[in-house]
Amino acid sequence: MNDLVNHRYIVEELIGNGSFGNVYSATCQKKNTQFAIKTEDVRSPYKILKHECSILKYLYDNRCRSIPIISWYGLHNRVFCLVTPLYDMNLNEYLQTHDELPLPTVYKLFQKLISLVQSIHELHVLHRDIKPDNFMIKNGELFLIDFGLSCFCIDDQSNHLENIQLTEITGNIKYCSYYVMLGNRPSIRDDVISLGYMFLYILYQELPWDNVPHIEDTLHPTNHISNRRTLKIASYKEYQSIKLFPMIDKKLIMYFQYSYNICYDESPCYNALRTLFT
């Protein structure tokens, strides 16, 4: 995509390629500032980008500031484009370039991540794809991106959505919560649990279920709750197995003990979670 989007954004490098479209860096000719452009082909059957835009707009209009502000959204050469500020790097890239962060720094990071996730939950938005690649850093500040899979956890009458039994898993298997892997509809609890898996990854650079090998299963696709490998990973995510992860940080065990006990439609005490890492 070598182009001028909306008569002002000069498209530069490809900086991310996801399952539904690419992300490019761009410079605004008028302001000489940098932006990111997330794209989706007009022929795509999913229409995820428009949904992402509406969630971002809702959050921003309700004073959430740890998410990208939309500079432009529209159609350019049969490609939908979402223009937002360009961040320095995602959390995964940050961790790869900063080995062995001191523990107090890591705990501070955890507290900030809890507050960030809290800020969208307080507006009844679930992210449903919590993972290091979806947290961005710019000038030491954290931002949550990629709201393509996100949704509200309440209906038009402000009632919490009912838990229903699902057979397919939304989001990535690696960070998806134990309860979602069992087929529960994702709720706030599950974002909080996924955040815990992310903390595990930040502390140990790996997750206990990373090396579960491919298991032949001709009956179920990988995102089906009955897929054999998915079931195996779910067993690793049981609280009792996580607790036994060698040398696991005691504060993290407490984080999991608390978060696994949150009810489906309950909001956690974010303050108590932050206090674990003081």
Ligand SMILES: Nc1ncnc2c1ncn2[C@@H]1O[C@H](COP(=O)(O)OP(=O)(O)O)[C@@H](O)[C@H]1O
């Ligand atoms: N505003 C941005 N600034 C810098 N990099 C970005 C920005 N938005 C996305 N990226 C990069 O592109 C990747 C994919 O973008 P994301 O919105 O998460 O889409 P996907 O749905 O494909 O995961 C991110 O993990 C990040 O590395």
Ligand SMILES: [Mg+2]
């Ligand atoms: Mg992403």
